Amino acid sequence: MADNLGEELKPPCLITPRPTSSSMAFPKKKLQGLVAATITPMTDNGEINFSVIGQYVDYLVKEQGVKNIFVNGTTGEGLSLSISERRQVAEEWVTKGKDKLDQVVIHVGALSLKESQELAQHAAEIGADGIAVIAPFFLKPWTKDILINFLKEVAAAAPALPFYYYHIPALTGVKIRAEELLDGIQDKIPTFQGLKFSDTDLLDFGQCVDQNRQQQFAFLYGVDEQLLSALVMGATGAVGSTYNYLGKKTNQMLEAFERKDLSLALNYQFCIQRFINFVVKLGFGVSQTKAIMTLVSGIPMGPPRLPLQKASREFTDSAEAKLKSLDFLSFTDLKDGSLEASS
Numbered sequence: 001m002a003d004n005l006g007e008e009l010k011p012p013c014l015i016t017p018r019p020t021s022s023s024m025a026f027p028k029k030k031l032q033g034l035v036a037a038t039i040t041p042m043t044d045n046g047e048i049n050f051s052v053i054g055q056y057v058d059y060l061v062k063e064q065g066v067k068n069i070f071v072n073g074t075t076g077e078g079l080s081l082s083i084s085e086r087r088q089v090a091e092e093w094v095t096k097g098k099d100k101l102d103q104v105v106i107h108v109g110a111l112s113l114k115e116s117q118e119l120a121q122h123a124a125e126i127g128a129d130g131i132a133v134i135a136p137f138f139l140k141p142w143t144k145d146i147l148i149n150f151l152k153e154v155a156a157a158a159p160a161l162p163f164y165y166y167h168i169p170a171l172t173g174v175k176i177r178a179e180e181l182l183d184g185i186q187d188k189i190p191t192f193q194g195l196k197f198s199d200t201d202l203l204d205f206g207q208c209v210d211q212n213r214q215q216q217f218a219f220l221y222g223v224d225e226q227l228l229s230a231l232v233m234g235a236t237g238a239v240g241s242t243y244n245y246l247g248k249k250t251n252q253m254l255e256a257f258e259r260k261d262l263s264l265a266l267n268y269q270f271c272i273q274r275f276i277n278f279v280v281k282l283g284f285g286v287s288q289t290k291a292i293m294t295l296v297s298g299i300p301m302g303p304p305r306l307p308l309q310k311a312s313r314e315f316t317d318s319a320e321a322k323l324k325s326l327d328f329l330s331f332t333d334l335k336d337g338s339l340e341a342s343s
């Protein structure tokens with residue numbers, strides 16, 4: 001992936017390098033490649049099903065070739081869990097991922113600064129590889145400086161952990177442009193290491209990359225159906241829900257892109273789009289992601305937590321037929337007991 005923004009991409013108008021304040025080098029290598037936004041498995045009575053997380057780690061690594069995870073984010077229903085549950089989920093992923101996963105990033109965003117700080121500190125204590133934070137979305141920060149102040153306070157609770165800003169304006173309602181936020185961010189947040197950009201505004205994303213070429217930031221794109229466009233803009237990695245079950249296919253797209261075989265990469269992207277387009281038309285979100293992952297992996301993800309509703313049997317049946325027609329799923333991939341969506 002475009003880690004280096006290679007020579008051929010450098011425009012003649014290269015901007016003056018900005019001094020980097022974060023020579024506070026982290027031992028970890030830069031977060032890159034695919035990052036699965038993990039689902040939080042639940043039992044039918046709505047409790048977290050910790051018992052399948054070990055199996056889930058093995059599935060991601062062995063079957064999907066995905067070795068980085070993003071825990072307790074949107075897909076993980078992080079904001080629907082109690083603080084105690086979020087701690088336990090984070091701990092379980094770190095424990096089960098030890099020596100198997102490359103990086104475990106924990107989303108610690110919350111409406112309460114105190115809770116966010118507690119989660120950040122906890123992530124550091126359990127040995128996570130990074131933390132990410134969304135903008136608070138009830139009482140909202142309306143300016144860049146206020147948002148930075150909030151993020152800075154959270155980051156300071158885990159001063160040795162790489163910090164990522166999770167930009168997802170459609171869900172938070174905080175529309176401060178990422179480009180604006182990144183301007184001089186390391187002066188305020190020395191642990192800032194990157195951006196998780198879950199938005200379709202590729203002008204904003206491209207400018208984040210372009211204006212920070214001298215930094216070693218990770219630019220992680222979060223709209224799976226248009227990842228290829230973001231790669232062209234300089235994405236260094238991607239965080240998303242579909243990498244749980246389309247990781248292998250998406251990795252093939254990344255490999256084709258790396259080899260500069262754009263036509264093949266585009267074929268993969270279109271193929272992935274055909275599936276996402278299909279499920280989006282049926283109504284697609286976290287509940288449906290849980291149903292698809294159950295179907296594809298055979299690991300029971302269970303229902304989502306209220307206010308989300310379990311995916312319907314019709315949805316699961318249609319998704320299964322589409323996966324098969326696209327050759328994303330063969331009969332041999334189907335595991336016993338995988339068709340558990342309700343009607």
Ligand SMILES: CC(=O)N[C@@H]([C@@H](O)[C@H](O)[C@H](O)CO)[C@@H](O)CC(=O)C(=O)O
Pocket residue numbers: 037038070072073074075076198222223224225239240241242276
């Ligand atoms: C709104 C949303 O859930 N977006 C997903 C995408 O992976 C999304 O499911 C995918 O692009 C299909 O639309 C991710 O950006 C979310 C994510 O990374 C997370 O769970 O934290």
